[in-house]
Amino acid sequence: MRKCKLCEKEAMVFFRSHRIALCKDCIKTFVERRVERTIRSYKLMSKGERILVAVSGGKDSLVLWQILTNLGYEADGMFIDLGIPEFSEVSWEKCEKIAQKLSRKLFKVKLEDYFGTNLINIAKIERREPCAFCGMVKRYIMNQRAISEGYQVVATGHHLDDETSVLLGNVLNWQVDYLRRQGPNLEESDGFVRKVKPLALCSEDEIKSYAEASEIDHVEGSCPLSKGATSHFYKSIINQIEERMPGTKLRFYKEFLKAKKEIFMENKSVKLMPCSRCGYPTTAGICAFCRLIDRVKTRIQLFQERTQFGEEP
Numbered sequence: 516m517r518k519c520k521l522c523e524k525e526a527m528v529f530f531r532s533h534r535i536a537l538c539k540d541c542i543k544t545f546v547e548r549r550v551e552r553t554i555r556s557y558k559l560m561s562k563g564e565r566i567l568v569a570v571s572g573g574k575d576s577l578v579l580w581q582i583l584t585n586l587g588y589e590a591d592g593m594f595i596d597l598g599i600p601e602f603s604e605v606s607w608e609k610c611e612k613i614a615q616k617l618s619r620k621l622f623k624v625k626l627e628d629y630f631g632t633n634l635i636n637i638a639k640i641e642r643r644e645p646c647a648f649c650g651m652v653k654r655y656i657m658n659q660r661a662i663s664e665g666y667q668v669v670a671t672g673h674h675l676d677d678e679t680s681v682l683l684g685n686v687l688n689w690q691v692d693y694l695r696r697q698g699p700n701l702e703e704s705d706g707f708v709r710k711v712k713p714l715a716l717c718s719e720d721e722i723k724s725y726a727e728a729s730e731i732d733h734v735e736g737s738c739p740l741s742k743g744a745t746s747h748f749y750k751s752i753i754n755q756i757e758e759r760m761p762g763t764k765l766r767f768y769k770e771f772l773k774a775k776k777e778i779f780m781e782n783k784s785v786k787l788m789p790c791s792r793c794g795y796p797t798t799a800g801i802c803a804f805c806r807l808i809d810r811v812k813t814r815i816q817l818f819q820e821r822t823q824f825g826e827e828p
């Protein structure tokens with residue numbers, strides 16, 4: 516039986532990339548300290564700021580919310596209801612439960628209030644996988660609500676596995692503009708609040724162990740609409756490499772963040788202009804969010820004209 520490296524009690528986990536065995540209590544301390552260090556090293560936020568955590572009901576965002584609260588940050592929650600039958604309702608309940616436990620405010624926004632329909636129907640109308648635009652839509656809504664409710668920072672539960680799989684995809688396709696912006700801290704600029712990822716240096720395993728150790732009730736698995744997504748494939752590849760060479764994930768990401776400064780020294784970022792309709796910063800005249808609304812609404816109207824009232828488009 517392994518002993519906890521910090522207190523010598525019976526260990527519950529062994530984190531290979533850090534070569535450390537930890538007991539149930541010390542997992543929490545270990546992960547919280549790592550998050551605190553990430554916040555400090557990348558200057559993500561400070562104690563007096565108002566932070567809005569994007570919560571989905573999954574373990575990552577709920578763990579993030581609890582850690583920030585435990586560390587003494589002023590963090591409230593925002594849930595975006597995508598209207599996925601059953602999944603969205605259960606997810607909302609999990610968020611409500613932890614909001615009560617932490618005694619923090621929790622907001623809820625419905626996608627339907629923007630588009631007049633849910634994510635599944637938008638995907639049908641767009642003839643695209645939901646994941647192709649779900650991220651853009653969530654970022655838009657989070658940013659808009661953070662501004663209107665007076666928050667300075669939006670925090671998301673993206674962890675090391677998310678970040679490295681995105682990094683791998685960006686490198687494989689040489690997405691220079693995405694690479695330039697990728698990192699745990701996307702500074703505020705005109706029309707954008709600051710966006711931070713305090714779990715960026717914690718692996719999914721570590722977060723899972725934290726959720727178990729703190730008995731956080733959460734939705735199991737990833738979004739039911741994301742089955743077969745490329746990101747899952749990249750994650751499994753990265754984890755195969757990690758299995759053979761523990762510590763690779765963390766090194767891949769941290770060294771990228773260091774190298775980034777040199778690679779992008781000239782800083783030729785694209786010029787953003789306010790969307791002519793809603794004011795959101797965009798490279799096009801009308802932003803991607805507003806264009807999506809147009810397409811969805813046109814299709815719904817067309818469909819209703821054709822069938823009078825009726826089944827889903």
Ligand SMILES: [Zn+2]
Pocket residue numbers: 519520521522523524537538539540541542
């Ligand atoms: Zn211990």
Ligand SMILES: [Zn+2]
Pocket residue numbers: 790791792793794795801802803804805806
């Ligand atoms: Zn717009």
